[in-house]
Amino acid sequence: MILAFLAVVIGLTLLFWSADHFVEGSASLARHFGIPSLLIGMVIVGFGTSAPEMVVSTVAALQGNTGIALGNAYGSNIANIALILGLTAIISPVAVHSRVLRKELPILTAVTVMAALQAWDGKITRLEAVELLTVFGVIMAWSIWEGMQRSPDALGTETEKELLAHPMPVRRALFSLVAGLVLLVVSSRILVWGAVQIARGFGISDLVIGLTIVALGTSLPELASSITAVRKGEHEIALGNVLGSNLFNTLAVVGIAGTINHIGFGPEVFYRDMFFMAALTISLFIIGYGFRGPGRINRFEGALFLACYMGYIFFLANSVLHP
Numbered sequence: 321m322i323l324a325f326l327a328v329v330i331g332l333t334l335l336f337w338s339a340d341h342f343v344e345g346s347a348s349l350a351r352h353f354g355i356p357s358l359l360i361g362m363v364i365v366g367f368g369t370s371a372p373e374m375v376v377s378t379v380a381a382l383q384g385n386t387g388i389a390l391g392n393a394y395g396s397n398i399a400n401i402a403l404i405l406g407l408t409a410i411i412s413p414v415a416v417h418s419r420v421l422r423k424e425l426p427i428l429t430a431v432t433v434m435a436a437l438q439a440w441d442g443k444i445t446r447l448e449a450v451e452l453l454t455v456f457g458v459i460m461a462w463s464i465w466e467g468m469q470r471s472p473d474a475l476g477t478e479t480e481k482e483l484l485a486h487p488m489p490v491r492r493a494l495f496s497l498v499a500g501l502v503l504l505v506v507s508s509r510i511l512v513w514g515a516v517q518i519a520r521g522f523g524i525s526d527l528v529i530g531l532t533i534v535a536l537g538t539s540l541p542e543l544a545s546s547i548t549a550v551r552k553g554e555h556e557i558a559l560g561n562v563l564g565s566n567l568f569n570t571l572a573v574v575g576i577a578g579t580i581n582h583i584g585f586g587p588e589v590f591y592r593d594m595f596f597m598a599a600l601t602i603s604l605f606i607i608g609y610g611f612r613g614p615g616r617i618n619r620f621e622g623a624l625f626l627a628c629y630m631g632y633i634f635f636l637a638n639s640v641l642h643p
Contacts, residue, residue, distance in 0.1 A: 321521050326514070327510050328537070331508070331509075331537075334503055334506070334510070335538065336372075338504045338507055341499060341500035371504060373392055373396050373573045374568075375508040377393055377574070377576065379508045380392065382580055382581070385512060386577065387526030389530065389573075390527065390577065390585060391526065391528065391532075392531075393574045394569075394594070395532060395534070395536070396566075396569050396573075397566045398600065399629065401562060401604065403539070403629045404539060404542055404546050405546070406622045406624075406625030407622070408558055409619060409625070410626065412550045413622075414558055414616060414622075424564075425601070425604060428566055428567055429605070431455065435570050435574070436594050438451075439594050440590060443582065445578070446582065453571065453575035456567070459571070515534050518533070522640075527589070528640055532636060539565075542562060546558040546561050546562060588639075592635075600625075603625075
């Protein structure tokens with residue numbers, strides 16, 4: 321059992337390091353090939369922060385551990401809003417721009433409803449997984465097209481500044497990309513193995529391990545980038561990072577895992593996890609409209625999000641101890 325816990329710690333550490341190098345190498349290489357900064361920020365950096373969830377869930381699905389695959393995706397969504405946005409808002413209140421209320425949040429809400437409808441019958445078939453990936457492709461294509469039509473925004477500007485501040489030769493960028501990708505896969509296999517061993521050793525379901533330990537670990541890149549962004553005053557990037565990650569997890573991560581292996585689960589996923597995830601998403605709407613002034617997530621609301629996450633983890637732990 322000690323070896324399993326060690327595998328989880330090593331896997332999470334390598335996962336965080338490899339994701340960071342994968343993003344740096346990919347972004348620098350894209351820059352050398354003349355790809356616009358906005359596209360680098362939206363596609364490469366956006367995908368990179370969710371790469372741990374994608375690779376871990378893919379590896380888990382390939383090994384038949386679909387509970388970890390699904391729990392990782394939905395647990396990361398819950399952690400992104402309740403834990404990451406909560407901590408970020410406590411450090412510095414996060415402004416919610418009107419564009420987020422008009423576009424990102426409605427899309428995320430619609431996608432969450434779609435996922436809930438699929439989860440209603442306790443399974444995600446390969447056809448439903450393909451539907452998720454198709455919707456993801458459409459949203460990404462539309463977002464990229466719309467982004468290219470607009471004047472430079474905060475994400476494109478920040479990406480441009482980062483690339484200019486930390487230039488990287490082509491060979492080093494290529495090495496960083498390849499090394500990061502290889503270590504992503506290796507660390508994911510180590511993490512999944514350790515998580516499965518812990519689950520079996522304590523008689524805990526793969527799903528609960530995925531919702532807690534694995535999801536928390538794979539959300540570390542989002543936590544780091546959101547805190548960094550908000551400390552720089554880049555509130556739009558901090559919030560967009562979380563919302564984009566949740567879209568990616570719900571559509572791409574679950575979609576990829578579902579095409580690899582049929583995902584079956586108990587009713588608690590719908591009534592407990594999906595309900596909580598939807599409630600958090602809707603709460604962002606309520607807070608974001610800012611009925612008493614400009615919409616923002618203040619420190620009190622951030623603390624409330626954090627308390628909700630702690631309560632959710634406590635509820636999961638209690639369900640394990642008293643099934």
